[in-house]
Amino acid sequence: MLIKKGNKIDKYIIVITLLLISFLDVKAQDNPPNIVLIMADDFGVECVNAYGGTSYKTPNIDKLALQGIKFENCHSQPVCTPSRVQIMTGQYNVRNYTRFADLDRSQATFGNLLKNAGYKTAIAGKWQLGKEKDSPQHFGFDKSCLWQQSRPRVNKAKHDTRFSNPILEINGKVKSFTNGEFGPDIVSDFICDFIEENKNEQFFAYYPMILTHCPFIPTPDSKDWDSKSMGSKVYKGDPKYFPEMVAYMDGLVGKIVTKIEDLGLSENTIIIFTGDNGTDKPIVSMFRGKEYIGGKTKTTDNGTHVPFVARWDGKIKANTKNFDLIDFSDVLPTICEIANADVPSIIPVDGVSFLPQLFGKKGNPKKSIYSWFSGHGDLKRLKEFARNKEYKLYATGKFYNVKNDLYEQQPLPLESLSRQERNVYKELKKTLSVYKHARTKK
Known part of the structure; x- marks a missing residue:
């Protein structure tokens, strides 16, 4: 039966519907999702099939993009530490960057802010942000499993310590592995264990991966993998192994996603994948039909243009693209808005939340972004610029x-x-x- 226009029952239905929608929105905000942020090391946009790369196999990252949203215009800083400082604090390096391999302890990170909002927090992978034993915990992470925290890149025999038989620091305690372990497997297991332990809690897992940074070496899936190796003595290694490292890294992304799916957490977990800067210089890839030279350390696009995909089942529409300009300063305000985490006004956040864009709305996209880049924090090698698309x-x-x-x-x-x-x-x-x-x- 049709309800006539102006009928009281019609009005009641409208009011009740609006109240119900409002109630459901409040309930959704009262129960913000889990957040998993994965960041590959030295991995530019040209390496991903979903973006037009054809040199490597990235089925798991491609699947994330197909099931969620792919941002076409995301930019990082050109090198590891500057990108990490920016993504974790939401500020451009001009405000708070001091020197390579350090994060000023006066700063607050998304770890601090989400922990304050009631999240269980963990970080696993590459640190390179301060040698203090309590650095990860100081910056808001309950648990940590890290390479290059207090220990240097190489051991006394000058072997790199991140891959085969690694030296890691687990919750501040140094542990040397000598039974053929592979560092990326250990830290990904740590993330998976953390997710399972906190499946009934709200959690934030930050996974700054060890792969695909040099030295370019065989992985456990390679024919010439040597479980007895104590690490490469050559800093760059052999670039011929880079495709195998990409494939292994992609497999670890799939491992994390599978853990979330197996625990039934897909509808209550947003998964984000990005890279910390451009691909390393020896690597030349095919991208959209042309050769693309790795540009790590450079402020050109091949040094800063990185993949950025996000999946949240039931919230983010599958197989969508966004062409807005975003950078790493935008990540903190976005995930804090997702988590209903307060960002104190004393923090001069330069980023703008792109949460509306995740849901297919217009949002408040930046017309331009800014970069202050000096890997060592000095003015002699400073490169400063603003850009649009x-x-x-x-x-x-x-x-x-x-x-x-x-x-x-x-x-x-x-x-x-x-x-x-x-x-x-x-x-x-x-x-x-x-x-x-x-x-x-x-």
Whole structure:
């Protein structure tokens, strides 16, 4: 039976429906999801099949993208520590970056903020953010299983310590493995165990992977894997093993996803995958039909353009793409909004939450992003720029169309810019000016 327009019953139904929707929204906010953030090491966008890479096998990452959302324009910093500081604090390096392999202990991370919101927290993988025994716990992680915390990259015999028979620190205690173990297996097991232990709690698992950083070495799936090896003595190793390392890394991503699925947590867990910076320099890959040179340490796109995919069953629409410009400063405000975690106003967060975009809404996308990059924190090697999707302006005044000039070989002559280019130049100059006095004196 149709209900006539204006009928009291019709109005009651509308009111009750609205109240029910409001109630369900509140309930959803009262029970925020688990969060798993996976970040591969030295892994640019060109390495992923879902983005157009054809040199490697990445079925598990591709599946995440197919089941969720793929961001086409995500940018990191060009090197490990600067990216880690930015993603964990939500601030551009100009504000709080001190030196390589360190995170200033005055800073708050997403670990601190989510722990304060009631989450169980863990980190496993590569640290490189301070040698103190309690560093991970100081920055908000209940549990930790890390490589390169207080120990150096190599042992006394100059063997790299991250892969075969590794030296790791588990909750601050050093442990040497000598029975043919593979470091990435140990830390991924740690994440899986943490997830299972906290399946009835709200948890945040941060997994900054050890793979695919050099030395490029055989994995346990390689024909010439040597379980007795105590680690490479050659820093770069042999680039021929990079495809095998990519495949193994992708398998570990699948391992984490399978654990979540087996525990029935898919609808209450958002899984995010990204890379910390561009692929290392010896690696040349095929990307969208062209050779693509690894650009780690460089501020060109091949040094900063990284994959970024997210899956949350029942919340994020499958097989969607987003073309908004995002960077690592945006991750903290996004996951804090997902977790209903307060971000104190005293923290000068530079990022903008892209939670609406995850749900297919417009949100508040950035028109441009900013980068202050100095791997060692000094001004001598500083590279500072602002950019949008197509253009990049350095503080030096050099202006590039990065869409057409990937490796920034030909700066645009300022005297002959088009009207549209002049407008972009002015906008990017404004972005640079915002951070002119943001550097904290150390």
